[in-house]
Amino acid sequence: MRQRLNFHPGVFMRSFLNAGALLALILVVVPAKAAVQIQDVTSQKGIEAWLVEDHSLPIITFQFSFKGGSAQDPEGKEGIANLMTGLFDEGAGDLDSDAFQLKLEELGAEMSFRTNSDEISGQVRMLAENSDEVLDLVRLAITSPRFDADPVERIRSQIAVGIRSDERDPRKQGFLKLSEALYGDHPYAHPDEGTLESLASISPEDLKAFHARVFARSNLTIGVVGAIDAGRLAGVLDTVFGGLPEEAGLQPVADIAPKLGQEIRVEYPLPQATLQLVYPGVERDDPEFFSAYLLNQILGGGVFSSRLFNEVREKRGLAYGASSYLHSRDHAQSLAIQTATSAERAGETLSVIEDVIAGLRDEGPTEQELEAAKTYVIGSYAINNLDSSTAIARTLVGLQQDDLGIDYLGRRADLINAVTLDDVKEAAKRLLSQEPALLVVGPAEQAQNGG
Numbered sequence: 001m002r003q004r005l006n007f008h009p010g011v012f013m014r015s016f017l018n019a020g021a022l023l024a025l026i027l028v029v030v031p032a033k034a035a036v037q038i039q040d041v042t043s044q045k046g047i048e049a050w051l052v053e054d055h056s057l058p059i060i061t062f063q064f065s066f067k068g069g070s071a072q073d074p075e076g077k078e079g080i081a082n083l084m085t086g087l088f089d090e091g092a093g094d095l096d097s098d099a100f101q102l103k104l105e106e107l108g109a110e111m112s113f114r115t116n117s118d119e120i121s122g123q124v125r126m127l128a129e130n131s132d133e134v135l136d137l138v139r140l141a142i143t144s145p146r147f148d149a150d151p152v153e154r155i156r157s158q159i160a161v162g163i164r165s166d167e168r169d170p171r172k173q174g175f176l177k178l179s180e181a182l183y184g185d186h187p188y189a190h191p192d193e194g195t196l197e198s199l200a201s202i203s204p205e206d207l208k209a210f211h212a213r214v215f216a217r218s219n220l221t222i223g224v225v226g227a228i229d230a231g232r233l234a235g236v237l238d239t240v241f242g243g244l245p246e247e248a249g250l251q252p253v254a255d256i257a258p259k260l261g262q263e264i265r266v267e268y269p270l271p272q273a274t275l276q277l278v279y280p281g282v283e284r285d286d287p288e289f290f291s292a293y294l295l296n297q298i299l300g301g302g303v304f305s306s307r308l309f310n311e312v313r314e315k316r317g318l319a320y321g322a323s324s325y326l327h328s329r330d331h332a333q334s335l336a337i338q339t340a341t342s343a344e345r346a347g348e349t350l351s352v353i354e355d356v357i358a359g360l361r362d363e364g365p366t367e368q369e370l371e372a373a374k375t376y377v378i379g380s381y382a383i384n385n386l387d388s389s390t391a392i393a394r395t396l397v398g399l400q401q402d403d404l405g406i407d408y409l410g411r412r413a414d415l416i417n418a419v420t421l422d423d424v425k426e427a428a429k430r431l432l433s434q435e436p437a438l439l440v441v442g443p444a445e446q447a448q449n450g451g
Contacts, residue, residue, distance in 0.1 A: 036386055038396065038406050041230045043237035049222035050396040050406065051233055054389070058128040060226035062138070063393035064241075065121040065401065067219035071187040071253045071331070072210075079194020080202050080210050081120055083156060085113040087207070088122070090151035092140035097151045100137065109134040111141070117188055118330040120214065121397070123390065128227040135240050142215060143243045147204040156199060163193055170268035174441035175276075177266060182258040182278060182437060188332055216248035217241060223396025225389040255331045261435040266442075273346035273442030274338070277353065280431050281326055281333030284402050290419050291427040292326060292335070297373040298365045298424070299356070300324025300337055305372060307356045312339060318349045335431055343442045350438075361432040364425030378413045 039051045070081045089104065089111055090097040104111060110125040122142065126134040166172040176191060183189035193199070220241060224233060258278055282292040300308035300323045312322040322339035337357075341349040365373075385395045386409075399408055 036392065036409055038409070039230050040406055041224075041233050041237070043234045043242070045217075045238045045242045047217060047220070047222070047237040047241050048400075049224050049233060049237055050400060051223075051228070051230055052225045052392055052396065053227075053229055054225060055227045058227050059389060060126055060128055060131050060224065060228050061389040061393045062124045062135075063121070063223045063390070063397050064123075065119045065221045065397050066215055066248070067119050067221075067330075067401075068214040068248065068250055069115050069118045069120055070190065070192040071117045072214055072251060073187065073190065073194065073198075074206075074210070076198060077194075077202055077206055077210075078190045078198040079159065079192070080206060081115045081214070082192045082194065083152075083159060083199065083202055084145075084147075084207050084211060085115045085120060086155040086159070087147055087151055088113050088141040088145055090155065091146035091148050092137070093144045093146075095137075095140065096146070096148065100140075103133075103137060107134050107137075109137070111138070115192055117192065119401075123393070125390070131228070131236075135236060139240045139243065142241070145207075145211060147207045147211075149204060152202075152204055152207070156202070159193055160196055160199060163191075163196055163199070166191075166193075170266055170270060170441050171274050174264070174266040174274060174439055178264050178276065178278070178437065178439040181262055181264045182260075182334075183256060183332070184259065186256045186332075187253060188256065188329065212245070213249040216245040218246060219248040219250065220244070221397050221400045223393040223400070225393045225396070253331050258332060258334050258437065260437045263438045263440070265440050267444045268441060270442050271343060272340050273343045273349075273440060274340045275346065275350055275353070276336060276338040276439040277357075278437040278439075279335040279337075280434055281328060281335045282427075282431065283333055284328045288423065288427055288430075290416050291423040292431060294370060294373045294377065294416070294419055295360070295365070295424050295427045295431065296324055296326050296335060297377055298369045299360060301326075302373065302376060305376070307360065307369075308337065308339075308353065311352050311356050312341075312349060316348075316352065318342075318345055318352065322349075322353065337436075346440065346442060357432050360428045364421065364428050367421055370419075370421055370424055374416050374419070378416055381412065 036052055039053065040048065041051050042048045068081070070078070073080050089100060091100050095103065107130045108127060109130065111123070113120065113122045115121070124134065124138050180189045222237070222241070228236070257280070260278060260280070282289055286292070298307060300306045303309065303321070303323070306323070308322040308324060312318050313320065319339045319341040322337070324335060324337045327334045327336060337353060339349060339353070384391070386392050405411070
Protein backbone atom coordinates (compact mmCIF):
# COMPACT_ATOMS: atom_id res chain seq x y z
CA MET A 1 0.00 0.00 0.00
CA ARG A 2 1.28 3.45 -0.78
CA GLN A 3 2.44 5.65 2.06
CA ARG A 4 1.78 9.33 2.50
CA LEU A 5 4.82 10.86 4.15
CA ASN A 6 3.85 14.21 5.62
CA PHE A 7 7.45 15.28 6.13
CA HIS A 8 8.10 18.88 5.13
CA PRO A 9 11.66 20.23 5.36
CA GLY A 10 10.39 23.82 5.38
CA VAL A 11 8.43 23.23 8.56
CA PHE A 12 11.42 21.56 10.22
CA MET A 13 13.68 24.38 9.02
CA ARG A 14 11.77 26.90 11.05
CA SER A 15 12.41 24.82 14.17
CA PHE A 16 16.20 24.81 13.83
CA LEU A 17 18.86 27.44 13.62
CA ASN A 18 20.53 26.34 10.42
CA ALA A 19 20.40 23.97 7.47
CA GLY A 20 23.12 21.78 8.98
CA ALA A 21 20.85 20.89 11.87
CA LEU A 22 18.09 20.11 9.36
CA LEU A 23 20.33 17.69 7.47
CA ALA A 24 21.27 15.93 10.68
CA LEU A 25 17.60 15.67 11.58
CA ILE A 26 16.57 14.12 8.29
CA LEU A 27 19.33 11.53 8.45
CA VAL A 28 18.92 10.73 12.15
CA VAL A 29 21.85 8.37 11.87
CA VAL A 30 22.96 6.37 14.88
CA PRO A 31 26.61 5.26 14.76
CA ALA A 32 26.81 1.59 13.89
CA LYS A 33 28.97 0.83 16.93
CA ALA A 34 26.87 2.78 19.41
CA ALA A 35 25.50 0.72 22.26
CA VAL A 36 21.73 0.41 22.14
CA GLN A 37 20.21 0.42 25.61
CA ILE A 38 16.67 -0.94 25.54
CA GLN A 39 14.19 -0.15 28.30
CA ASP A 40 11.02 -2.17 28.85
CA VAL A 41 8.20 0.28 29.63
CA THR A 42 4.75 -0.80 30.82
CA SER A 43 1.86 1.62 31.30
CA GLN A 44 -0.77 1.53 34.05
CA LYS A 45 -3.14 -0.21 31.63
CA GLY A 46 -0.53 -2.87 30.92
CA ILE A 47 0.52 -1.62 27.48
CA GLU A 48 4.15 -2.54 26.87
CA ALA A 49 6.75 -0.83 24.68
CA TRP A 50 10.48 -1.12 24.22
CA LEU A 51 12.28 2.22 24.32
CA VAL A 52 15.69 3.43 23.20
CA GLU A 53 16.00 6.86 24.77
CA ASP A 54 18.12 9.29 22.77
CA HIS A 55 18.15 13.05 23.32
CA SER A 56 20.90 13.83 20.82
CA LEU A 57 18.21 15.18 18.49
CA PRO A 58 14.73 16.43 19.42
CA ILE A 59 12.96 13.67 17.49
CA ILE A 60 10.67 10.84 18.57
CA THR A 61 9.92 7.81 16.38
CA PHE A 62 7.08 5.38 17.10
CA GLN A 63 6.77 2.03 15.36
CA PHE A 64 3.76 -0.14 16.19
CA SER A 65 2.27 -3.30 14.77
CA PHE A 66 -1.03 -5.15 15.06
CA LYS A 67 -0.85 -8.88 14.37
CA GLY A 68 -3.39 -9.92 11.76
CA GLY A 69 -2.73 -8.41 8.35
CA SER A 70 -4.21 -9.56 5.09
CA ALA A 71 -4.44 -13.15 6.34
CA GLN A 72 -7.43 -11.84 8.32
CA ASP A 73 -9.23 -10.56 5.21
CA PRO A 74 -12.73 -12.10 5.12
CA GLU A 75 -13.51 -14.36 2.19
CA GLY A 76 -14.75 -12.27 -0.70
CA LYS A 77 -13.31 -9.10 0.89
CA GLU A 78 -9.65 -9.78 0.12
CA GLY A 79 -7.73 -6.49 0.12
CA ILE A 80 -9.59 -4.95 3.05
CA ALA A 81 -6.54 -4.73 5.34
CA ASN A 82 -4.52 -3.08 2.58
CA LEU A 83 -7.32 -0.63 1.76
CA MET A 84 -7.65 0.27 5.42
CA THR A 85 -3.96 1.18 5.72
CA GLY A 86 -4.45 3.83 3.05
CA LEU A 87 -7.21 5.52 5.03
CA PHE A 88 -5.79 6.22 8.48
CA ASP A 89 -4.58 9.67 7.43
CA GLU A 90 -7.78 10.34 5.45
CA GLY A 91 -9.77 11.60 8.40
CA ALA A 92 -10.31 10.58 12.01
CA GLY A 93 -12.44 11.77 14.90
CA ASP A 94 -13.90 15.16 14.06
CA LEU A 95 -11.23 15.87 11.41
CA ASP A 96 -12.06 15.11 7.79
CA SER A 97 -9.34 14.14 5.30
CA ASP A 98 -8.23 17.68 4.43
CA ALA A 99 -8.23 18.85 8.05
CA PHE A 100 -6.28 15.81 9.26
CA GLN A 101 -3.60 16.11 6.60
CA LEU A 102 -3.31 19.86 7.04
CA LYS A 103 -2.73 19.33 10.76
CA LEU A 104 0.00 16.79 10.06
CA GLU A 105 1.62 19.23 7.64
CA GLU A 106 1.52 22.09 10.12
CA LEU A 107 3.18 19.93 12.75
CA GLY A 108 5.87 18.71 10.36
CA ALA A 109 5.06 15.10 11.20
CA GLU A 110 5.63 11.96 9.17
CA MET A 111 3.02 9.19 9.37
CA SER A 112 2.68 5.99 7.35
CA PHE A 113 0.88 2.65 7.51
CA ARG A 114 1.32 -0.61 5.64
CA THR A 115 0.19 -4.21 5.72
CA ASN A 116 1.50 -7.64 4.85
CA SER A 117 -0.02 -11.06 5.33
CA ASP A 118 0.76 -11.20 9.06
CA GLU A 119 0.49 -7.65 10.41
CA ILE A 120 -0.63 -4.08 10.00
CA SER A 121 2.07 -1.62 11.01
CA GLY A 122 2.32 2.10 11.52
CA GLN A 123 5.16 4.55 11.92
CA VAL A 124 5.22 8.12 13.14
CA ARG A 125 8.16 10.54 13.41
CA MET A 126 7.80 13.92 15.02
CA LEU A 127 9.55 16.80 16.68
CA ALA A 128 9.56 16.33 20.44
CA GLU A 129 8.13 19.83 20.90
CA ASN A 130 5.08 18.88 18.80
CA SER A 131 4.70 15.34 20.09
CA ASP A 132 1.57 15.93 22.21
CA GLU A 133 -0.37 17.19 19.21
CA VAL A 134 1.03 14.60 16.80
CA LEU A 135 0.35 11.72 19.16
CA ASP A 136 -3.21 12.93 19.54
CA LEU A 137 -3.56 12.56 15.77
CA VAL A 138 -2.13 9.05 16.05
CA ARG A 139 -4.67 8.29 18.76
CA LEU A 140 -7.50 9.46 16.52
CA ALA A 141 -6.15 7.57 13.49
CA ILE A 142 -5.95 4.19 15.20
CA THR A 143 -8.97 4.45 17.50
CA SER A 144 -11.44 6.61 15.53
CA PRO A 145 -10.77 6.39 11.76
CA ARG A 146 -13.64 7.83 9.74
CA PHE A 147 -13.60 5.78 6.53
CA ASP A 148 -15.61 8.50 4.77
CA ALA A 149 -17.06 7.51 1.40
CA ASP A 150 -15.04 9.92 -0.79
CA PRO A 151 -11.59 8.94 0.57
CA VAL A 152 -12.56 5.26 0.43
CA GLU A 153 -13.41 5.57 -3.25
CA ARG A 154 -10.26 7.55 -4.02
CA ILE A 155 -7.89 5.11 -2.31
CA ARG A 156 -9.81 2.16 -3.76
CA SER A 157 -9.28 3.61 -7.24
CA GLN A 158 -5.55 4.04 -6.63
CA ILE A 159 -5.22 0.40 -5.56
CA ALA A 160 -7.28 -0.75 -8.55
CA VAL A 161 -4.86 1.03 -10.90
CA GLY A 162 -2.03 -0.98 -9.36
CA ILE A 163 -3.95 -4.25 -9.69
CA ARG A 164 -4.65 -3.58 -13.37
CA SER A 165 -0.99 -2.77 -13.92
CA ASP A 166 0.02 -6.04 -12.23
CA GLU A 167 -2.35 -7.94 -14.52
CA ARG A 168 -0.20 -6.82 -17.46
CA ASP A 169 3.07 -7.71 -15.73
CA PRO A 170 4.02 -11.34 -16.47
CA ARG A 171 6.48 -11.50 -13.58
CA LYS A 172 3.87 -10.30 -11.10
CA GLN A 173 1.42 -12.81 -12.51
CA GLY A 174 4.06 -15.50 -12.20
CA PHE A 175 4.65 -14.80 -8.53
CA LEU A 176 0.89 -14.78 -7.94
CA LYS A 177 0.51 -18.15 -9.64
CA LEU A 178 3.43 -19.47 -7.59
CA SER A 179 1.73 -18.36 -4.36
CA GLU A 180 -1.50 -20.04 -5.43
CA ALA A 181 0.37 -23.24 -6.27
CA LEU A 182 2.33 -23.25 -3.01
CA TYR A 183 -0.54 -22.38 -0.67
CA GLY A 184 -3.77 -23.44 -2.38
CA ASP A 185 -6.78 -21.99 -0.57
CA HIS A 186 -4.74 -20.69 2.38
CA PRO A 187 -4.81 -16.90 2.92
CA TYR A 188 -1.13 -16.73 1.93
CA ALA A 189 -2.17 -17.50 -1.63
CA HIS A 190 -4.03 -14.19 -1.92
CA PRO A 191 -2.35 -10.90 -2.87
CA ASP A 192 -2.50 -8.25 -0.15
CA GLU A 193 -4.26 -5.91 -2.59
CA GLY A 194 -7.04 -8.41 -3.27
CA THR A 195 -8.66 -8.59 -6.69
CA LEU A 196 -10.67 -6.01 -8.60
CA GLU A 197 -13.83 -7.91 -7.66
CA SER A 198 -13.07 -8.27 -3.95
CA LEU A 199 -11.82 -4.68 -3.70
CA ALA A 200 -15.03 -3.37 -5.27
CA SER A 201 -17.15 -5.22 -2.71
CA ILE A 202 -15.63 -3.50 0.37
CA SER A 203 -17.87 -0.88 1.99
CA PRO A 204 -17.08 1.70 4.72
CA GLU A 205 -19.11 -0.50 7.09
CA ASP A 206 -16.88 -3.47 6.22
CA LEU A 207 -13.82 -1.36 7.03
CA LYS A 208 -15.24 -0.30 10.38
CA ALA A 209 -16.03 -3.89 11.31
CA PHE A 210 -12.59 -5.11 10.27
CA HIS A 211 -10.88 -2.33 12.21
CA ALA A 212 -12.89 -3.13 15.34
CA ARG A 213 -11.91 -6.79 15.08
CA VAL A 214 -8.19 -6.39 14.39
CA PHE A 215 -7.09 -3.27 16.27
CA ALA A 216 -6.74 -4.12 19.95
CA ARG A 217 -4.18 -4.11 22.74
CA SER A 218 -3.75 -7.89 22.81
CA ASN A 219 -2.07 -8.03 19.38
CA LEU A 220 -0.16 -4.73 19.64
CA THR A 221 3.64 -4.37 19.70
CA ILE A 222 5.39 -1.01 20.11
CA GLY A 223 8.94 0.28 19.67
CA VAL A 224 9.96 3.87 20.47
CA VAL A 225 13.22 5.72 19.82
CA GLY A 226 14.18 9.27 20.63
CA ALA A 227 13.80 12.21 22.96
CA ILE A 228 11.32 10.77 25.45
CA ASP A 229 11.94 9.15 28.82
CA ALA A 230 10.32 6.04 30.26
CA GLY A 231 8.08 7.95 32.68
CA ARG A 232 6.52 10.10 30.01
CA LEU A 233 6.26 7.20 27.57
CA ALA A 234 4.24 5.16 30.07
CA GLY A 235 1.62 7.89 30.15
CA VAL A 236 1.70 8.33 26.38
CA LEU A 237 1.02 4.63 25.85
CA ASP A 238 -2.24 4.82 27.77
CA THR A 239 -3.23 8.10 26.10
CA VAL A 240 -2.62 6.89 22.54
CA PHE A 241 -3.44 3.18 22.73
CA GLY A 242 -5.48 2.85 25.91
CA GLY A 243 -8.79 3.45 24.13
CA LEU A 244 -8.43 0.32 21.99
CA PRO A 245 -10.37 -2.84 22.89
CA GLU A 246 -8.46 -5.17 25.16
CA GLU A 247 -8.80 -8.30 22.99
CA ALA A 248 -8.61 -8.67 19.21
CA GLY A 249 -11.09 -10.90 17.41
CA LEU A 250 -8.62 -12.59 15.10
CA GLN A 251 -9.67 -15.63 13.12
CA PRO A 252 -7.32 -18.63 13.46
CA VAL A 253 -4.90 -19.08 10.55
CA ALA A 254 -3.55 -22.58 9.96
CA ASP A 255 0.14 -23.33 9.66
CA ILE A 256 0.96 -24.61 6.19
CA ALA A 257 3.93 -26.19 4.47
CA PRO A 258 4.42 -24.91 0.91
CA LYS A 259 3.59 -27.55 -1.70
CA LEU A 260 6.93 -28.32 -3.33
CA GLY A 261 7.89 -30.63 -6.20
CA GLN A 262 5.86 -28.84 -8.87
CA GLU A 263 6.59 -26.62 -11.85
CA ILE A 264 4.63 -23.45 -12.51
CA ARG A 265 5.04 -21.93 -15.94
CA VAL A 266 3.87 -18.56 -17.19
CA GLU A 267 4.47 -18.43 -20.93
CA TYR A 268 5.19 -14.99 -22.25
CA PRO A 269 7.32 -13.83 -25.23
CA LEU A 270 9.90 -12.00 -23.12
CA PRO A 271 13.58 -11.68 -24.02
CA GLN A 272 14.33 -12.70 -20.43
CA ALA A 273 13.21 -15.64 -18.35
CA THR A 274 12.59 -15.35 -14.61
CA LEU A 275 13.38 -18.37 -12.47
CA GLN A 276 12.41 -18.97 -8.87
CA LEU A 277 12.96 -22.14 -6.86
CA VAL A 278 11.31 -22.71 -3.48
CA TYR A 279 12.65 -25.08 -0.84
CA PRO A 280 11.59 -25.72 2.76
CA GLY A 281 12.42 -23.00 5.27
CA VAL A 282 12.93 -22.78 9.02
CA GLU A 283 10.92 -21.16 11.80
CA ARG A 284 12.46 -18.21 13.61
CA ASP A 285 12.30 -20.00 16.95
CA ASP A 286 13.93 -23.17 15.60
CA PRO A 287 17.13 -23.92 17.57
CA GLU A 288 18.90 -24.38 14.23
CA PHE A 289 17.76 -21.04 12.80
CA PHE A 290 21.23 -19.53 12.61
CA SER A 291 22.61 -22.66 10.95
CA ALA A 292 20.04 -22.13 8.20
CA TYR A 293 20.69 -18.37 8.19
CA LEU A 294 24.40 -18.86 7.59
CA LEU A 295 23.67 -21.52 4.96
CA ASN A 296 21.52 -19.01 3.11
CA GLN A 297 24.25 -16.38 3.34
CA ILE A 298 26.71 -18.77 1.71
CA LEU A 299 24.20 -19.95 -0.89
CA GLY A 300 22.82 -16.66 -2.17
CA GLY A 301 22.32 -14.16 0.66
CA GLY A 302 25.74 -12.58 0.20
CA VAL A 303 25.30 -10.21 -2.72
CA PHE A 304 28.85 -10.47 -4.12
CA SER A 305 30.28 -13.41 -2.18
CA SER A 306 27.69 -16.17 -2.47
CA ARG A 307 28.07 -19.37 -4.45
CA LEU A 308 25.10 -18.50 -6.64
CA PHE A 309 26.50 -15.09 -7.54
CA ASN A 310 29.94 -16.49 -8.29
CA GLU A 311 28.72 -19.42 -10.37
CA VAL A 312 25.85 -17.74 -12.23
CA ARG A 313 27.27 -14.29 -12.84
CA GLU A 314 31.00 -14.11 -12.19
CA LYS A 315 32.05 -17.34 -13.89
CA ARG A 316 29.44 -17.56 -16.66
CA GLY A 317 27.79 -14.16 -17.07
CA LEU A 318 24.36 -15.77 -17.18
CA ALA A 319 22.58 -13.06 -15.16
CA TYR A 320 23.15 -9.75 -13.44
CA GLY A 321 22.64 -11.56 -10.17
CA ALA A 322 21.27 -14.63 -8.43
CA SER A 323 20.16 -14.59 -4.83
CA SER A 324 18.45 -16.57 -2.11
CA TYR A 325 16.54 -15.60 1.00
CA LEU A 326 14.81 -17.16 3.96
CA HIS A 327 11.14 -16.21 4.18
CA SER A 328 9.87 -16.74 7.73
CA ARG A 329 6.18 -15.91 8.05
CA ASP A 330 3.91 -16.58 10.98
CA HIS A 331 2.40 -19.70 9.42
CA ALA A 332 4.79 -20.81 6.67
CA GLN A 333 8.52 -20.84 6.00
CA SER A 334 10.55 -21.22 2.84
CA LEU A 335 13.95 -20.74 1.27
CA ALA A 336 13.72 -19.19 -2.18
CA ILE A 337 16.23 -18.72 -4.99
CA GLN A 338 15.62 -16.29 -7.82
CA THR A 339 17.31 -14.92 -10.90
CA ALA A 340 16.54 -13.58 -14.36
CA THR A 341 18.49 -14.51 -17.47
CA SER A 342 18.19 -14.40 -21.24
CA ALA A 343 15.46 -16.73 -22.41
CA GLU A 344 17.75 -18.87 -24.55
CA ARG A 345 20.05 -19.53 -21.59
CA ALA A 346 17.37 -20.30 -19.00
CA GLY A 347 18.00 -24.03 -19.11
CA GLU A 348 21.73 -23.57 -18.66
CA THR A 349 21.16 -21.18 -15.75
CA LEU A 350 18.84 -23.60 -14.03
CA SER A 351 21.39 -26.39 -14.41
CA VAL A 352 24.07 -24.24 -12.76
CA ILE A 353 21.75 -23.41 -9.86
CA GLU A 354 20.93 -27.08 -9.41
CA ASP A 355 24.65 -27.91 -9.36
CA VAL A 356 25.25 -25.27 -6.66
CA ILE A 357 22.40 -26.71 -4.62
CA ALA A 358 23.73 -30.26 -5.00
CA GLY A 359 27.22 -29.21 -3.98
CA LEU A 360 26.04 -27.55 -0.77
CA ARG A 361 23.64 -30.38 0.01
CA ASP A 362 26.17 -33.17 -0.51
CA GLU A 363 29.41 -31.56 0.67
CA GLY A 364 28.41 -28.50 2.64
CA PRO A 365 30.35 -25.23 2.73
CA THR A 366 34.03 -24.78 3.49
CA GLU A 367 35.34 -23.50 6.78
CA GLN A 368 36.45 -20.32 5.03
CA GLU A 369 32.97 -19.73 3.63
CA LEU A 370 31.43 -20.20 7.07
CA GLU A 371 33.83 -17.80 8.76
CA ALA A 372 33.25 -15.17 6.07
CA ALA A 373 29.49 -15.57 6.46
CA LYS A 374 29.72 -15.18 10.24
CA THR A 375 31.83 -12.06 9.92
CA TYR A 376 29.37 -10.50 7.52
CA VAL A 377 26.11 -11.29 9.32
CA ILE A 378 27.53 -10.10 12.64
CA GLY A 379 29.02 -6.90 11.24
CA SER A 380 26.15 -5.94 8.95
CA TYR A 381 23.46 -6.12 11.63
CA ALA A 382 24.14 -2.68 13.05
CA ILE A 383 24.25 -1.15 9.57
CA ASN A 384 20.98 -2.77 8.49
CA ASN A 385 19.04 -2.69 11.77
CA LEU A 386 20.48 0.02 14.00
CA ASP A 387 21.63 2.83 11.71
CA SER A 388 18.68 5.19 12.19
CA SER A 389 15.84 5.87 14.58
CA THR A 390 13.41 4.31 12.11
CA ALA A 391 15.49 1.14 11.75
CA ILE A 392 15.93 0.81 15.51
CA ALA A 393 12.21 1.26 16.21
CA ARG A 394 11.38 -1.36 13.59
CA THR A 395 13.96 -3.71 15.10
CA LEU A 396 12.49 -3.24 18.58
CA VAL A 397 9.10 -4.35 17.27
CA GLY A 398 10.57 -7.34 15.47
CA LEU A 399 12.53 -8.52 18.51
CA GLN A 400 9.37 -8.48 20.60
CA GLN A 401 7.29 -10.25 17.98
CA ASP A 402 9.91 -12.99 17.63
CA ASP A 403 10.20 -13.28 21.43
CA LEU A 404 13.98 -12.98 21.25
CA GLY A 405 14.42 -11.21 24.58
CA ILE A 406 15.48 -7.71 25.50
CA ASP A 407 19.13 -8.85 25.75
CA TYR A 408 19.19 -10.31 22.23
CA LEU A 409 21.46 -7.65 20.74
CA GLY A 410 24.14 -8.57 23.25
CA ARG A 411 23.73 -12.32 22.65
CA ARG A 412 23.39 -12.39 18.88
CA ALA A 413 27.08 -12.56 17.97
CA ASP A 414 27.66 -15.45 20.40
CA LEU A 415 24.71 -17.36 18.95
CA ILE A 416 26.15 -16.98 15.46
CA ASN A 417 29.70 -17.82 16.45
CA ALA A 418 28.46 -20.98 18.18
CA VAL A 419 27.32 -22.47 14.83
CA THR A 420 29.70 -25.16 13.63
CA LEU A 421 30.51 -26.38 10.15
CA ASP A 422 28.67 -29.62 10.88
CA ASP A 423 25.60 -27.57 11.91
CA VAL A 424 25.52 -25.82 8.54
CA LYS A 425 26.10 -29.09 6.66
CA GLU A 426 23.13 -30.58 8.51
CA ALA A 427 21.01 -27.53 7.66
CA ALA A 428 21.95 -27.94 3.99
CA LYS A 429 20.81 -31.56 3.97
CA ARG A 430 17.63 -30.64 5.84
CA LEU A 431 16.58 -27.76 3.58
CA LEU A 432 18.00 -28.65 0.17
CA SER A 433 17.14 -32.34 -0.17
CA GLN A 434 13.53 -31.98 -1.31
CA GLU A 435 12.50 -31.38 -4.90
CA PRO A 436 11.71 -27.66 -5.06
CA ALA A 437 8.80 -25.85 -6.56
CA LEU A 438 9.97 -24.14 -9.75
CA LEU A 439 8.52 -21.00 -11.35
CA VAL A 440 9.50 -20.16 -14.93
CA VAL A 441 8.25 -16.95 -16.55
CA GLY A 442 9.22 -16.57 -20.18
CA PRO A 443 8.89 -18.14 -23.64
CA ALA A 444 7.56 -21.66 -23.93
CA GLU A 445 9.86 -24.62 -23.30
CA GLN A 446 12.52 -22.62 -21.48
CA ALA A 447 14.37 -24.21 -18.53
CA GLN A 448 12.39 -27.42 -18.73
CA ASN A 449 14.05 -30.08 -16.57
CA GLY A 450 17.13 -27.92 -16.27
CA GLY A 451 17.87 -27.98 -19.97
